[in-house]
Amino acid sequence: MNRILSAVALMLVFAVMVSGTADAAEPVNAGEWQVLFNGTDLTGWDGDTGLWSVRDGVIHGETTKEKKADGNTFLIAKDRVVGDFELEATFRCSSINNSGIQYRSKHITEKPKNPWVVRGYQHELRNSAKFPDVSGFIYDEGGTRRRICLVGEQAEWTKSGKKVTGQLIDQAGYEKLFKVDDWNTVRIVAQGNRLKHFMNDTLVLDFTDDDAHVLREGVIALQLHAGAPMWTEFREVRVRNLPVSE
Secondary structure: OHHHHHHHHHHHHHHHHHHOOHHHOOOOOOOOOEEOOOOOOOOOEEOOOOOEEEEOOEEEEEEOOOOOOOOOEEEEEEEEEEOOEEEEEEEEEOOOOOEEEEEEEEEEOOOOOOOOEEEEEEEEEOOOOOOOOOOOOEEEEOOOOOEEEOOOEEEEEEOOEEEEEEEOOOHHHHHHHOOOOOOEEEEEEEEOOEEEEEEOOEEEEEEEOOOOOOOOOEEEEEEEOOOOOEEEEEEEEEEEEOOOOO
């Protein structure tokens, strides 16, 4: 009997351990992964071909003194509207200026500065490991909330603004996690009002938006920032649908 009870106890402990790593588990009824970049050309994407190209098998975006961006400009995944989804991409970028991944965003076609203006949630991308200006925070591109949720925060948006409820990673932890001047892998998980950002397989941001502000679906896009000359690159970009959150 004691052996049976011990075995049951071990099974219960194992179950608790598994449930505690739910963020890393395979989502139930997740759709098949769909590759957004074929590694050869920009088929399936729409952007300024004077600024965006494919070099050595990666998406390359670059502005120079001669070729400037008229306002922030984006490479938009064509015919791709996401709601509840998971996205993965590997990126690197210059230390000057910043880039980003837009999701659940709107393509602005009424009197934009350029034909590729996007507004909505942005996963900020930077070549830095110094808080708070690091890759991973949520920026309100084209909106009024600006830095909605910072890296390291577990937070929610309330009637009085952002409320931080926990800490996920600190400066020292992020410095060990992020590879400056190298490739890093982003994962974005959006289900209902809840948005999670992972960096190199580590959860760095967990944000719950309120019903008044939440964006439930929209386009995916990659950013080239206006201003100082910069470059950004992407590879291994893929997405899959997740079960709709109730």
